[in-house]
Amino acid sequence: MRLSPSLLIRQNLTRKLLRSILLILCIGVAFFIFGVLSSFQQGFKGASAQTSRLVVASKVGGNETLPLSYLPEIQALNGVADVTHITRLRAYVENERNIVGANAVDLESYARVYSDAYAFSTEMLRAAGADRTAILVGRTLAERMGWSTGDTVTLTSFVHARSGGDRNWRFTIAGIFDGAEMTTDTSFLLARADYFHTAVMRNKNRVDLFGIQPKPGADTQALAREIDALYANSGAQTRTQSETAFMSAFLEQFANIALLVRLIVGVAFATILMIVANTMIFAIRERTLEIGVLKVLGFSGGRIMCIVLAETLVLFALGLCLGLCLTAVAIPVLADALQSVVPGLYLTPRVIATALALAVGFALACGALPSINALRLPIAAALKHR
Amino acid sequence: MTSVSYDIELNGVYKSYPLGKSRIPIFEDLTMTIPDGDFLAIMGPSGSGKSTILNLIGGIDTVVRGHVSIGGSMLDKMSTRALTRWRSEVIGFVFQFYNLMPMLSAAQNVELPLLLTDLSAAERRERVHTILDIVGLADRHDHLPSLLSGGQQQRVGIARAIASDPRILLCDEPTGDLDRKSADEILELLQLLNTKLGKTIIMVTHDESSTRVAKRTVILDKGRFVSEEIAQCA
Numbered sequence: 001m002r003l004s005p006s007l008l009i010r011q012n013l014t015r016k017l018l019r020s021i022l023l024i025l026c027i028g029v030a031f032f033i034f035g036v037l038s039s040f041q042q043g044f045k046g047a048s049a050q051t052s053r054l055v056v057a058s059k060v061g062g063n064e065t066l067p068l069s070y071l072p073e074i075q076a077l078n079g080v081a082d083v084t085h086i087t088r089l090r091a092y093v094e095n096e097r098n099i100v101g102a103n104a105v106d107l108e109s110y111a112r113v114y115s116d117a118y119a120f121s122t123e124m125l126r127a128a129g130a131d132r133t134a135i136l137v138g139r140t141l142a143e144r145m146g147w148s149t150g151d152t153v154t155l156t157s158f159v160h161a162r163s164g165g166d167r168n169w170r171f172t173i174a175g176i177f178d179g180a181e182m183t184t185d186t187s188f189l190l191a192r193a194d195y196f197h198t199a200v201m202r203n204k205n206r207v208d209l210f211g212i213q214p215k216p217g218a219d220t221q222a223l224a225r226e227i228d229a230l231y232a233n234s235g236a237q238t239r240t241q242s243e244t245a246f247m248s249a250f251l252e253q254f255a256n257i258a259l260l261v262r263l264i265v266g267v268a269f270a271t272i273l274m275i276v277a278n279t280m281i282f283a284i285r286e287r288t289l290e291i292g293v294l295k296v297l298g299f300s301g302g303r304i305m306c307i308v309l310a311e312t313l314v315l316f317a318l319g320l321c322l323g324l325c326l327t328a329v330a331i332p333v334l335a336d337a338l339q340s341v342v343p344g345l346y347l348t349p350r351v352i353a354t355a356l357a358l359a360v361g362f363a364l365a366c367g368a369l370p371s372i373n374a375l376r377l378p379i380a381a382a383l384k385h386r
Numbered sequence: 387m388t389s390v391s392y393d394i395e396l397n398g399v400y401k402s403y404p405l406g407k408s409r410i411p412i413f414e415d416l417t418m419t420i421p422d423g424d425f426l427a428i429m430g431p432s433g434s435g436k437s438t439i440l441n442l443i444g445g446i447d448t449v450v451r452g453h454v455s456i457g458g459s460m461l462d463k464m465s466t467r468a469l470t471r472w473r474s475e476v477i478g479f480v481f482q483f484y485n486l487m488p489m490l491s492a493a494q495n496v497e498l499p500l501l502l503t504d505l506s507a508a509e510r511r512e513r514v515h516t517i518l519d520i521v522g523l524a525d526r527h528d529h530l531p532s533l534l535s536g537g538q539q540q541r542v543g544i545a546r547a548i549a550s551d552p553r554i555l556l557c558d559e560p561t562g563d564l565d566r567k568s569a570d571e572i573l574e575l576l577q578l579l580n581t582k583l584g585k586t587i588i589m590v591t592h593d594e595s596s597t598r599v600a601k602r603t604v605i606l607d608k609g610r611f612v613s614e615e616i617a618q619c620a
């Protein structure tokens with residue numbers, strides 16, 4: 001075979017094949033851990049993305065509702081740009097374990113208030129406007145259920161019966177919508193509130209939430225206080241929170257577990273990489289004599305350094321690929337299993353980029369430290385190294 | 387290139403190594419000349435500084451005071467970079483323990499220093515062929531060092547040392563690890579390189595009988611030459 005620097009690198013990597021393979025496996029596992037952990041972090045963050053929106057719920061909490069008649073009053077407040085209302089259907093498909101997130105909303109105002117979170121096309125809104133039983137389904141949910149536009153689906157509500165007592169609701173899918181970002185939760189569907197509140201037997205015009213888009217620059221905390229004060233003496237008192245606080249209250253119950261997992265996994269990642277670095281550093285130190293011989297032959301320090309760095313880069317690149325492939329396989333499985341906890345669990349480009357940067361950094365450090373040492377050693381001393 | 391004479395001159399060389407806080411001197415005032423085309427054998431007890439002389443001439447160690455000049459180049463004035471380049475062109479090293487790259491074949495080991503030249507892959511291949519022929523290993527191209535005998539490995543070591551056609555060969559106990567017969571073959575090869583190809587050879591040896599192939603033998607003791615003999619068979 002022709003001798004070339006790349007052959008030199010390849011031969012160095014394969015001369016202790018088992019060690020190289022084990023190193024690649026270790027790096028792979030480390031980045032698998034990193035990939036899954038970071039995706040979780042992103043998923044949590046995605047679920048509570050920064051927004052100025054406010055959420056109005058019943059002060060009592062739980063399943064208590066609010067009258068739809070609050071809507072024009074809230075709309076009339078000074079700091080409010082837009083407001084929409086949301087009623088939870090609390091439904092399942094086919095069997096009771098197969099719960100789907102389903103909300104009855106006023107699609108037009110909903111699309112305006114949540115324009116930065118979900119991408120509703122004008123066609124799908126028009127299509128939904130033409131059919132009272134239309135629903136718009138989030139991409140994640142549609143994929144999970146295998147639904148597509150035009151399908152007719154039957155949801156069974158745990159609580160809401162139609163006039164006549166039937167708890168089955170038949171809908172036709174008018175469109176599939178996407179989240180604005182990869183991690184945006186789209187595992188729910190939207191039905192038309194006008195249809196729902198006409199057809200439902202009890203609790204007509206009682207809603208679960210109002211979503212408020214404040215005017216730009218408005219003091220949202222003051223606005224929240226104003227709304228709650230407005231209904232302080234009414235039959236249905238409100239509790240107004242930022243959407244972020246509303247979401248994190250929900251996520252808080254997992255926070256301690258998440259912290260623990262993060263800690264353990266972080267320590268595992270660091271430990272594995274430390275072992276890898278240690279092994280590589282020793283492997284290169286073993287070659288001090290060889291590095292001395294290369295210098296005697298006239299190879300410059302820079303050239304030798306490039307060869308060593310290329311070796312560690314190749315090892316880390318292979319390990320990184322392995323780790324990310326494992327992550328890519330594992331994430332969809334985990335996402336399915338943890339649907340309700342971390343709705344937006346994806347391997348994002350951001351996570352991949354971070355992993356890549358880490359891998360390059362570690363590779364350079366693992367290669368540079370021992371080879372700088374070997375190169376600094378006077379040749380005569382390196383030649384005595386055995 | 388051939389018009390330049392590669393005489394080796396050491397002038398008032400002072401060399402010491404640090405030992406704890408003080409320094410122990412190896413050479414205090416060493417002056418010697420080795421003319422181009424010489425075959426010099428250096429003998430002497432262990433620790434007398436034989437390897438150190440080779441290292442100073444080969445530019446892999448530096449003097450504390452004094453000068454080393456080879457073919458007009460002052461090694462003590464050169465930058466590390468220039469010295470590295472100069473060494474790859476002028477000096478070939480032969481080691482006692484061969485120091486071959488274990489994962490490269492005989493031919494690839496010989497080709498290694500040629501990666502630093504402008505030769506094309508085809509030219510390199512041809513050069514490697516010729517040189518392995520000269521050292522008598524034409525049929526061992528693709529063998530890994532571990533599959534070669536000690537004598538054969540040293541031939542590869544010599545082939546690698548002469549691959550880029552240096553004028554000076556520095557051999558530190560080249561037969562120290564070999565049996566009599568292999569040693570004799572290596573010595574004959576070195577003599578051939580000296581007489582036929584005109585290489586200057588400086589060979590450190592512990593074996594009196596191997597000095598017969600040299601033109602001159604010097605004996606070093608405690609940093610001084612204590613005797614010099616001109617070989618009869620030169």
Ligand SMILES: Nc1ncnc2c1ncn2[C@@H]1O[C@H](COP(=O)(O)OP(=O)(O)OP(=O)(O)O)[C@@H](O)[C@H]1O
Nearest residue numbers: 380381403404412431432433434435436437438439
């Ligand atoms: N890098 C070094 N640091 C400190 N002392 C050194 C170093 N290299 C050599 N010496 C010392 O210099 C002296 C001469 O060493 P050198 O290797 O030249 O001896 P030598 O004649 O080649 O011996 P041998 O026959 O055992 O190879 C020795 O006393 C040795 O301990």
Ligand SMILES: [Mg+2]
Nearest residue numbers: 436437438558
């Ligand atoms: Mg020695």
